[in-house]
Amino acid sequence: MRKIIYSLIFLLTIVNITAQQTPASKQTKSISIEGATAHLGNGEIIENSLIMFSKGKIIFVGSSKTKIARIGKIIYANGKHIYPGFIATNSTLGLVEVDAVKASSDVRETGIMNPHIRSIIAYNAESKVVESMRPNGVLMAQITPRGGTISGTSSVVQLDAWNWEDASLKNDDAIHMNWPSSFTSGRWWLGEDPALKPDKNYLKKTEEITSFFKSAKQYHKKDNSIKNLPFSSTKGLFLGTQKLFIHASGQKEITDAVTMAKNLGINNLVLVNGHEAEKVATLLVNNNIPVLLERPHRNPESEDHAYDYTYTIAKTLTDLGILVGIGMEGQMERMNTRNLPFYAGTFAAHGLDKEDAVKLITNNAAKILGIDNKVGTLEVGKDATLFISEGDALDMRGNVLTEAFIQGRKISLESHQTKLWKRYSNKFKSE
Numbered sequence: 001m002r003k004i005i006y007s008l009i010f011l012l013t014i015v016n017i018t019a020q021q022t023p024a025s026k027q028t029k030s031i032s033i034e035g036a037t038a039h040l041g042n043g044e045i046i047e048n049s050l051i052m053f054s055k056g057k058i059i060f061v062g063s064s065k066t067k068i069a070r071i072g073k074i075i076y077a078n079g080k081h082i083y084p085g086f087i088a089t090n091s092t093l094g095l096v097e098v099d100a101v102k103a104s105s106d107v108r109e110t111g112i113m114n115p116h117i118r119s120i121i122a123y124n125a126e127s128k129v130v131e132s133m134r135p136n137g138v139l140m141a142q143i144t145p146r147g148g149t150i151s152g153t154s155s156v157v158q159l160d161a162w163n164w165e166d167a168s169l170k171n172d173d174a175i176h177m178n179w180p181s182s183f184t185s186g187r188w189w190l191g192e193d194p195a196l197k198p199d200k201n202y203l204k205k206t207e208e209i210t211s212f213f214k215s216a217k218q219y220h221k222k223d224n225s226i227k228n229l230p231f232s233s234t235k236g237l238f239l240g241t242q243k244l245f246i247h248a249s250g251q252k253e254i255t256d257a258v259t260m261a262k263n264l265g266i267n268n269l270v271l272v273n274g275h276e277a278e279k280v281a282t283l284l285v286n287n288n289i290p291v292l293l294e295r296p297h298r299n300p301e302s303e304d305h306a307y308d309y310t311y312t313i314a315k316t317l318t319d320l321g322i323l324v325g326i327g328m329e330g331q332m333e334r335m336n337t338r339n340l341p342f343y344a345g346t347f348a349a350h351g352l353d354k355e356d357a358v359k360l361i362t363n364n365a366a367k368i369l370g371i372d373n374k375v376g377t378l379e380v381g382k383d384a385t386l387f388i389s390e391g392d393a394l395d396m397r398g399n400v401l402t403e404a405f406i407q408g409r410k411i412s413l414e415s416h417q418t419k420l421w422k423r424y425s426n427k428f429k430s431e
Contacts, residue, residue: 021131021415023160027384027408030054030072033082034064036388041084041362041377043355051082053384056408061378075403077388083358084378085139085158085385085406086393087365088337090245090272090292090327093141094123094130094157096334108147113212115175116233117152119145123164129334130159132415136338136399137387139406140169142369144176144245144329149209151176153233154245156369158385160411170371174270175237179248179257180205206256213237213264243268243370245292247329249275249301258283270368272327275301278313281320290368291317292327295336296346311350318356325365345394357394384408 031053038049038061052060052071060068097104106122123143124130133141139159145152153172161167184199186192199205217238219231236242244266246257254271258280261269267287271277274291277284284291293314300309317324326344328337340361348357366376374383385406391398404411 021412023162023166024406024409024411027054027056027405027410031075031384031405031408032070032072033075033077033388034070035076035078036080036082038082038378039084039355039358039393040379041358042379043353043359045355048078049082051378051386053405053408056384058378058380058382058384061380075388077402079390080402081389081391081393081398082378083137083387083389083393084362084376085387085404086137086340086361087369087376088133088138088141088328088340088361089325089365089369090144090154090329091141091337092144092146092328092334093133093159093337094125094127094143095119095145097124097127097129108145109152112148113150113230114145114148114152115150115216116229117145118155118172119143119152120155120157120164120168120171123155123157123167125157125161125163125167128416132335132417133159133338134404134411135401135413135415135418136341137389137393137401137404138338138340139385139387139404139411140371140375141337142173146329149178149180149205150212151178153242156371158406160406160409169374170369172236172242173369173371174243174245175234176245176247176272177209177257179209179246179253182250182252206260210260210264213260213266217264237266237268238264240268243270245270245272247272249273251276251279254280255283258287258289262287273329277322278316278320281317281322285321290323290325290364292325292368293317294327295330295339295343296350297343298330308350311346314347314357314360315351318352323364323367324360325368326360341394341399342396345392345396348394354394 033051036049038046048064050062050064092107095107109117142154142156144154154174156170156173157167158169182199182202183196185194185196188194216231216234220235237244248254248257269289271289272292273294277291296310298310314324344357344360348354363376366372375385387404388402390400393399401413
């Protein structure tokens with residue numbers, strides 16, 4: 001029986017590996033893209049643009065009317081659109097392949113306080129789910145652990161690589177903490193009252209978090225002969241070289257979490273999910289705290305919210321001066337990450353300026369992740385991570401990629417799904 005199981009695992013592994021596209025080779029030939037409408041990612045547009053890149057870096061961004069010699073291969077993209085590669089934040093891409101197969105899931109670790117758990121080690125660069133992101137322009141992602149009170153550390157990757165070492169753009173960029181809710185509800189499946197009521201254990205839970213970080217801070221002030229791995233892994237938070245992503249919702253919860261962190265000298269903060277963030281906008285703006293919103297295609301969390309609250313919240317927070325991005329946490333998040341551009345499009349359809357919506361998943365995301373010196377905009381000196389679309393990339397009808405590049409490397413837009421689409425779309429044509 002054991003031999004049969006091992007044989008099946010081996011066959012499944014071989015099938016999975018052979019299904020992947022070979023990562024593109026390093027750019028050796030310069031490329032010029034001419035004629036497209038360029039969405040720079042910083043809110044600006046260049047009609048009839050000229051983008052040139054060489055050795056993986058952008059070397060020219062401007063109008064095609066500029067009298068400058070084109071270099072290398074020229075791609076004429078008249079009538080098309082060019083964008084910086086889209087960035088998915090707060091995602092579990094590459095950490096789970098099949099939800100029903102426990103052995104393929106590395107999304108969470110046992111334990112409660114796990115700042116030392118590194119998600120990048122478990123990242124599967126050859127995941128079929130990962131390769132399915134590229135045809136929609138999602139070319140980078142923050143790989144984030146789940147579970148516990150402190151889930152672990154995330155890292156940022158590009159989505160065309162042999163392994164996690166090749167994929168890495170920024171290792172251990174942030175530690176993720178799940179702040180408790182001040183309300184709780186009964187377990188209806190056990191006959192308990194499902195109505196929300198104040199959580200009597202809220203204070204105890206928050207004190208446990210505060211105590212952990214206080215102990216960690218004290219640990220770094222001592223010359224420790226015995227290493228405490230969870231405590232030692234928090235050093236970057238107190239030095240300001242690493243961010244603390246606070247997963248919290250509710251006016252009280254957000255205020256308590258931010259106050260705790262600031263009192264302990266943890267100043268590099270990002271708020272994740274953040275329902276009712278608009279009610280504490282002054283606190284967020286004064287402390288330069290960005291917000292990663294949940295996906296808009298969901299019901300409002302509160303009966304007091306307007307019916308379109310989840311669609312308009314991006315504009316509301318942007319107008320209040322808060323830096324906003326889109327996180328992927330939620331049901332079927334890995335598969336739904338491919339819809340990232342359409343979530344931005346939904347925010348654009350409900351009041352947010354279209355180019356500001358593009359910023360949510362390009363420049364804003366890059367700033368929040370601390371990689372805006374490399375990616376996020378079409379700008380001279382940055383990585384040539386970009387793509388060409390036949391139309392509006394935030395619209396399902398227009399998001400049809402013709403070519404995509406990561407660090408100047410022309411990548412494959414084929415995936416398991418596109419192969420099936422081509423196979424079955426021709427099924428009845430020959431009959």
